[in-house]
Amino acid sequence: MKKILITGAAGQIGTELTTYLQSIYGDDQVIASGRHEELHFNAIYEKLDVLNAGQLVEVIRRHRVDSVIHLAAILSAKGESDPEALWQINMNGLYNVLEAAKATSVSVFTPSSIAAFGPETPLDRTPQVTIQRPRTIYGISKVAGELLCDYYYHHFDVDTRGVRFPGLISHEALPGGGTTDYAVHIFYKAIETGGFICDLEPKTFLDMMYMPDALRAIVELMEASPTKLAHRNAYNITAMSFSPEILAKEIQKHLPNFKMAYDINPVKQAIADAWPNSLDDGCARTDWGWKPEYDLPAMTTHMLKVLGAKLRPASTP
The missing domain is CATH 3.90.25 (UDP-galactose 4-epimerase; domain 1)
Structure with a gap:
């Protein structure tokens, strides 16, 4: 990664990730973005709605971005109270980011979640590849997101990557x-x-995972050699x-x-x-050296x- 755009930068991950990436790549190489006016970021900031496809492409091109960390999303418990809003943000937003990536040749990191699993999934040391039948709209959006990222990688050669974050x-x-x-x-x-x-x-x-490990996982996966990524968009990590x-x-x-x-x-x-x-994160450990x-x-x-x-x-x- 050289020039990075973060969507949903005001959220729990993005707030810390912005500063973390600045410490690695430099203040001028990180663009934080969100739907609201910038309030607290000591960083380049763009008011950006991921539901606006044209704006996404314009921001990526104007800043000469090469990597997008796509964090804009509605979470699990909140999503159950407004499934329609969750689908709009989580799925249509992701679709727009992937379309922008296809048009501009940027790489994309999109987090999945343990919510991608369901009651039929093995509960202990859940395997990397297993049945996924979630019963929440959030979990359904995460499974669909994993598959959609796979689709853009296989059909359009978009460099998509992701992990299944725990809490x-x-x-x-x-x-x-x-x-x-x-x-x-x-x-x-x-x-x-x-x-x-x-x-x-x-x-x-x-x-569960402490945030410093989560931030490091994003960077390590995005910097890993693409030839090593057998499970590109859905790595179990814990x-x-x-x-x-x-x-x-x-x-x-x-x-x-x-x-x-x-x-x-x-x-x-x-x-x-x-x-x-609990998850089995052996594939992440083997493929790109993950270790909390x-x-x-x-x-x-x-x-x-x-x-x-x-x-x-x-x-x-």
Whole structure:
């Protein structure tokens, strides 16, 4: 990658990815974009709607972009309340990005998700290639997106790449309506109030990843030799698998008085129950050398340290 356009740059991933890519490729080589006026980016910014195909091509050509990181999307839990809006953004937006890539010869990274799996999928160490029958509109859009990216690669030689992200945990930006959001909010509440009400059942295992690993995975996959990418648009990647009660116990190692309670959200619980407990990411490890750096203890220690400094006012002398 040399000149990079990020769509959906104001989201949970894009907020951190913009700065991360600037640190690698240079401030002038990264263009952040979104549907709203720029508010907080210390970067080149374009107000850009992925549903506007012509605008996409114009921005790519004007900035001489060679790679698009396409993050604009509506997430799982939010999508169940407005399936039509999700389909518009997630599918028609992706179609426009791929059409723009075909016209301008840029490469495209599009994240898929563990939501691409369903209740018929093996739950433990879910294989790279397995049955995918999701029951959420978000998951359906992710399966269709994987296949659509494959189609543009095979039929139009567009350099498309992607991973199936697990739940992502970040101390920079709050998530925006996903099923795994509890694993971020719990850290804020642990520091601010000493307690948290979880909307998933205590023993609900889900794959998770700390954001620094997710950002690194995007770059490593996009920089990998195309000859090594057997599963180009749908690599399983993971770092850790845990349940709410296990995460609470890990936090209690640092904050012994932390308390967890439960108020189950039936929509989110049904979604989580259909997702894998853990993924097999052996293909990503073999094909392009994927390896996470953060496990649960390391992630918890770092999250509490960084958020503690951010949320607790400095003591006065």
